[in-house]
Amino acid sequence: MHSFPPFLLAAPDAHAFAALLLVLGALIAATKLLGELAQRVGQPAVLGELLAGILLGGSVLGVLDPADPVLHAFAEMGVLILLFEIGLHTDLRALARVGSTALTVGGVGVLLPFVGGVVVAQALGVALMPSIVIGAALTATSIGISARVLSELGQLSSPEGQVVIGAAVLDDVIGLIILSIVASLVGGAALTAGGVVGTAGPAIGFVVVAVALGSVAVPPLFRLVAGIQLTGALGVIALGFALLLAWLADAVGSAMIIGAFAAGLILHPTPQRKEIEASATQLGYFFVPIFFASVGAQVELAALASRDALLIGGALVAVGIAGKVAAGYAPWWFRGNKLLVGVAMVPRGEVGLIFAQMGLAAGVLTPSLFGALMLMVIVTTFVTPPLLGSIVKRLPPDAMAAPDQSGIDDLVAGSTRRRRGTPHG
């Protein structure tokens, strides 16, 4: 059957690409179908996409390998585009207004789960080093899942939504610092104050410098770009800008998604935003579900099959949820719905998986501790969309913002009802 040389670019292995097409096709079918089903039973579409990933991943069908370099690149494009869209949708001044609230939620939401995780693990007989890895894995919120769900519920521009975005970005920055510290500890290095500052500095500094410089330099640049008459060029150039900032963020020791988010923040006030959003939205329809399916595909159901995993995992789930929900109540002065904020911070997703895999690879975590963390990641990720949904449903009508028509809520997140000209189907 495969006797033909590939009839395209002369690449090392074009039949491998053909095989990938089958995976992509299955991934598209599964994410869209399960996303639709999730919506029909009143759940956010992202839940269906995560389930599609578990289904296609190594635990069940074994079709989707999230470590495949090409699929990985598509998934990364997905999360970068998602964060770019979230940034585009975020008004820096609105974010600044909730700054102290977000700072408090983010800070407390890192501290409580970390301390709680270490204490609980120690109490259950886990040694100190794996306990620290477990505590660290409990810290960072998966901004992708939270933002996507908030967007689907029309809550991304609400005060609660802004607090969550701000706190989750902060979480990512803190998580980055913790990750580098834990990685050194796991690697056997000594912890020095200089080392911590050396890693924390660029991670925090990047956003500040990028947004400050970008807000001055970029709007005039995009006035020029708007003069380009090539159809579709503006949106793709804006995406290129986001990819370059993502690269820069990685190069200076921050996170790629922070760079993409900063690019969105910078472009938010430009008159070209609507067109940029529309373009990013369409690309997001394709790329973003690949990211969530990849997150799902990293879940190893087999790692849960031990008494210890279930016992410790259950305790970590409790700590993980309680710590973030409590963090939502930490800013006592905040007049929005504190439960909504806290619950939105619960999902750990891909970030928790990185800690778990790092710990397993370094031999610090036993397979059953790895399974426990996996359980924590699964439950916190999957419990959030339905919980948020029911909280938003019980909001007073005036707080029930309609899905934002300005872009992301309606289009980007691939969630709300599609406007159709003809009533077939």
Next chain:
Amino acid sequence: MHSFPPFLLAAPDAHAFAALLLVLGALIAATKLLGELAQRVGQPAVLGELLAGILLGGSVLGVLDPADPVLHAFAEMGVLILLFEIGLHTDLRALARVGSTALTVGGVGVLLPFVGGVVVAQALGVALMPSIVIGAALTATSIGISARVLSELGQLSSPEGQVVIGAAVLDDVIGLIILSIVASLVGGAALTAGGVVGTAGPAIGFVVVAVALGSVAVPPLFRLVAGIQLTGALGVIALGFALLLAWLADAVGSAMIIGAFAAGLILHPTPQRKEIEASATQLGYFFVPIFFASVGAQVELAALASRDALLIGGALVAVGIAGKVAAGYAPWWFRGNKLLVGVAMVPRGEVGLIFAQMGLAAGVLTPSLFGALMLMVIVTTFVTPPLLGSIVKRLPPDAMAAPDQSGIDDLVAGSTRRRRGTPHG
């Protein structure tokens, strides 16, 4: 600088992906800028994208490596989306009406350059085996470049455009057969009639069977898909269908681009076409220029630096252009512009490069013969857009179709003027 573990999916090498973002950013900037420049001097944008590829490729800056698996996948996605768009835009009945014309142009356009190439090479002292490889490399039109240029000129739905698309698809099928025969010859195998039929059968049969079955089964399926309320799902599912057909085409021994084209043909008559086109168009803005830049990046300017390469290459350019232009005049009954048809068949692009690289890798072609083929590919590719532009300009006004408003001409090809709300720039 790179002391941080990547803060995303736990992949083998996320910093490698970060490095790729820089390449993608540079590629977007270069293709959009040079595409715009090309348009401003009255040339098709695709010319600028090809030039951007040469500039970024190994010959000049060395930034863009078209053999990188991820970039290769993006480029393949680009050509698949392009062919899917072309298929969406192609009315099968209109194509059938010009069937015998397209068949004649395609057949003669393979025969003349092949025979001409072998004869010229032999006359210039080249041995038989490399002469056959050279002749084969002269046969297949790069449908991507021709279709894109025709689309930019608003000629994709004209009778000439339909003939070119039909003939170029036929070319690809014949080219596939020739490629497999030449690959066996180069590999030292004997040529048998059974082998030729065995490869030709599926290559030709696939389109017929896929379109026949698909036209019956797919419209009801997409009536169901249209019932999905998830925003943006329809367009992405249609793309998934194209990717699956591309995979299937490859699996049965046809070409991936033929599968994507067939998917477009099948979806053309459905009521969902407009929405599917709009989605493919937006994805195309991102992916398609990556394909053309990759084609450009495969050009090795150094391979041209020999007297033999220039001499033989010059002769091959003459044969390559003359053979295809003559093929345009072969269907004497055709009342459209025969010169337009012939010139549109001239570019060899990526297909010619595959033959050249295969011959070089097998040791059949010397470096200077490889350089000669490279020159043929470069000149036939780069000479076509401006030639077509000037032919279309001299058409009588009634034949000067306005850029088609139904989709591809205006949006997909990224060529015509962007409608802007505000007149800045």
